[in-house]
Amino acid sequence: MKKILIPAVALLLALPAAAQDWKDALKKATTTILDEATDGKLTQYALTGTWEYTGPGVKFEGEDLASGIGGAALESTVEQQLEKAYALAGIESGSGSFTFEKSDSTFTAVLGKHELSGTYAYDASTHDVTLRFAKGKLNLGTVEGHAYVSGTELLLVFPVTKLVNLATELGSRVSSLSTITALLKKYENVYLGFAFKK
DSSP states (O other), X not given: OHHHXXXXXXXXXXXXXXXXXXXXXXXXXXXXXXXXXXXXXXXXXXXXXXXXXXXXXXXXXXXXXXXXXXXXXXXXXXXXXHHHHHXXXXXXXXXXXXXXXXXXXXXXXXXXXXXXXXEEXXXXXXXXXXXXXXXXXSOOOEEEEEEEEETTEEEEEEEHHHHHHHHHHTXXXXXXXXXXXXXXXXXXXXXXXXXXXX
């Protein structure tokens, strides 16, 4: 496997037109491998700081769906539907951010016109993140999900039903969400949310 992988990576890095894309892909792969090797500690350390919203996030857990071509096609379809739903809630690329503070385990977030804050807990071994939202105009309570850092990107995802509740609370009451829910009902271990970049 290594004999095949090393020449393939070398060849891809030599292609000038796609060099940046492949460097990004290699950086993501490297951080993913290191994160797995450290039982999620890499994500725990990289999580703190400010992340800018770039688009919807989708994560399939489980080898059968995550690695297949069908999974990639489904991911693309889901991201398109989420993008429509998020836009109706005012959440678009460049219009949001998420900041995690390490010193006091607090977070602040801007999603569209909504400013949110609270405290968080992160379990490195499972990638579980628990967000406890402060009481305000929106009563979101406690939301559990997963956080993954890959390269310079953060994926903050939640179980489908939790995300639908969150997006609806933020003001997106659209058919796109019911379409997504119906589409993903038969799949287990599908998480939806937000993608960010440092």
